[in-house]
Amino acid sequence: VNRKENYYWDMYQQIYEDINSFGRNENGGMDRLAFSEEDNKAHDYLARLATEVGFLVKQDGAANLWITAKGSDESLPPIYVGSHLDTVPDGGRFDGTLGVLTAFHAMLLLQQYAPKRSVTLLVFRCEESSRFSCATIGSKALAGILHGDRLKQYQDNDNISLFEAMENAGGKPALLPEGLTEERKLLEKGFGFVELHIEQGPVLETSHTAIGIVEAIAAPYRIKVQVNGMAAHSGACPMHHRADALTGAAEMILAVERLGRQYAEQSIVATVGNCVVPNGAINIVPGSVEFPVDIRGIDGTLLKQVAGEIIQQLKEIGEKRGLTVQLQLLSAEEPVKLSSKIADLMEQTCREIGVSSVRMNSGAGQDTMYMAQILDAGICFVPCIKGISHNRLENVTEETMLDGLEFMTELLRRSCCRC
Ligand SMILES: [Zn+2]
Secondary structure (H helix, E strand, O other): OHHHHHOOHHHHHHHHHHHOOOOEOOOOOEOOOOOOHHHHHHHHHHHHHHHHOOOEEEEOOOOOEEEEEOOOOOOOOOEEEEEEOOOOOOEOOOOOHHHHHHHHHHHHHHHHHOOOOOEEEEEEOOOOOOOOOOOOHHHHHHHOOOOHHHHHOOEOOOOOEHHHHHHHOOOOHHHOOHHHHHHHHHHHOOOEEEEEEEOOOOHHHHOOOOEEEEEEEOEEEEEEEEEEOEOEEOOOOOHHHOEOHHHHHHHHHHHHHHHHHHOHHHOOEEEOOOOEOOOOOOOEEOOEEEEEEEEEEOOHHHHHHHHHHHHHHHHHHHHHOOOEEEEEEEEEOOOEEOOHHHHHHHHHHHHHHOOOEEEEEEOOOOOHHHHOOOOOEEEEEEOOHHHOOOOOOOOOOHHHHHHHHHHHHHHHHHHHHOO
16 A cells, blocks of 8 residues: 555556556557557547656657657756557557656656756657568657658558558658657767566566566567468378379478477567468468568577578478468568666666566567667566566556556666766
């Protein structure tokens, strides 16, 4: 009860409720897709609230929200905190939103300690790839790697482009990347960037750990595989005359899993998340199949090695079965090592407030990846129940929310008041 009172729990819950009133569906899931009306309303709500409590508010050229609580000493470089408010379709209430609201509330609580250093909360746009098949847009724009014109290529199911959607939310996509040069220069001079996010996996809950301090973010290596055999009549074509693309693909998918498991201890994961049989039917021996392979790891060299072994296996299986295998590289990103300065700050904070922490890696990409290209950046995870995420059943305990609040408030106090 005391901890709740100390952290103004009721007020925090009210803000949380208000934000999640934007986009909540009848099943209790969140439909707050990037740059949707609901997403824009959530941004507006937080901007209004921030203005009311005396914080400075601005929107940048990618429509990211900047909320600043001024410290008393202008000579100190500000600390940045942040996450995102957009969700996947029928998503949860905590992915992104927990990080934004924990940071916002911690900024409010910090004011009683007369902070010297300023804090700026960044609410990134379009972290989720669900609507435009393109993720972490706001942070990529700040990192200067997003060209405005290219945003016209990404369209949602209603043929609205990412360009249009960003413009509609008050952004200036036509001016990217130069339009964010000033913001990038500000960030470069910052003290550091910290994100808090739910883990979206089971490690912390299983080990009863309050805070996971991420040291590296895994990068995806993605290939599109097309397997071609020969379509045939399922009754008339004898078993030994077949070039069945689907049974070949099945063997290939198992090989992907086998290699992923073989390197699991070195933090490799390998997944086939989809499999399409064009023109598939009950009475046709499948003539072609398409599936994507997503391989992730935190060691770039090992990642490429495993990808090479997987590709080799796919080709061998194809050859053995008389199938042709076409491979297309979709992406080959480099894993990101995060700042040890920020990791140490997070670890000291945990020690100070007496909560458990563990160093870990992240298998999922986050906005922090792109912040790390600009300044010292780090991300910490809090446990989510059963590791469930990107699902309306996503949940965290009150204990976790309070740990997060205490952690973020103390982290800001350490970095803004004791300097
Ligand atoms: Zn997220």
